[in-house]
Amino acid sequence: MxxxxxxxxxxxxxxxxxxxxxxxxxxxxxxxxxxxxxxxxxxxxxxPEQPTTDDLDFIRTSCNTTLYPDVCYTSLAGYASAVQDNPARLAKLAIGVSLSRAKYTAAYLSKLSRRAASAAVHDCVSNVGDAVDQMRGSLRQLREMNHRRPGDPAFRFQMSNVQTWMSAALTDEETCTDGVTEEMEDGETKTAICDRVADVKRFTSNALALVNTYANNGA
Structure with a gap:
């Protein structure tokens, strides 16, 4: 019981x-x-708040210092109201846009490498993957610099790191296309790889230019 x-x-x-x-x-x-x-x-x-003429002018003026100003303006103008006239925000945004493109391309190359025997394709996957890592490090470093003042030794040191990493990312992307151009036979696959990575290179080049402007002129 x-x-x-x-x-x-x-x-x-x-x-x-x-x-x-x-x-x-x-x-x-x-x-x-x-x-x-x-x-x-x-x-x-x-x-979202509509950008002002001054906001858009800042984006356009900044993009005119890059190698691909039209690509730069088209990709960043939609964020003008958030950037306003802040070069630090613009540099972070440009890296973020480039990183997004690089990640998308890295995924495409990784999928392609599973059915392609070419060593150049596999090397390209590694190169673009390294570029993604470099950009992630750059973006992380910039986000940690919110309270650094231009002119401070710490600011110059950290910006130097960002410049080095973004430059390395661009070099990685160029190494990819150089290898594919030299080692792969002409065809649709070769053209597709070169076109996609060339697109990423334009965004990375623009981001590096805006980073350099921020490093040289500060906020």
Missing amino acids: LTRNKEEINRVKNLKLKMGRQLYTTTVLYLVTLLFICRTISAVRFP
Whole structure:
């Protein structure tokens, strides 16, 4: 009799515990859903601030110092209201855009290398992967410099690191296309690789130019 009572008590306890967990899970899901809906409504009611003429002029003037000003302006003008006239934000944005392109291309090359026997393709995967790592390091370094003042020794040292890494990323990308151009036979695959990596090179070159401007002129 005592054994049955204990079993019944334990069963009730386990049932209550299970119900409590289900209630907790349901509550969490409800709150997450509510938060998502609220954010969505807020985004619709309060669209991003429209850039001013001064914001756009800053982007265009800055992009005119790069090798590919049209590519630069087209890719960055949509963020003018967030950048305003801040060269640090512009440098970070440019690296972020270049990094996104490089990651996309690295994924394409990695997929291609699984069915391509060419050593040049495999080397290119490694080169672009290294470029991605260099850009990640550059972006991380810039984000850690939010409270550094231009002219400070620490600022100059850290900016030197960013310049070195971005330059290395561009070199990695050029090494990729050089290898493919020299070692692969002409064809669709070769053309596709060179076109995609050349696109990344343009963005990386622009990002490096904007980083150099920030390093030389500061905020």
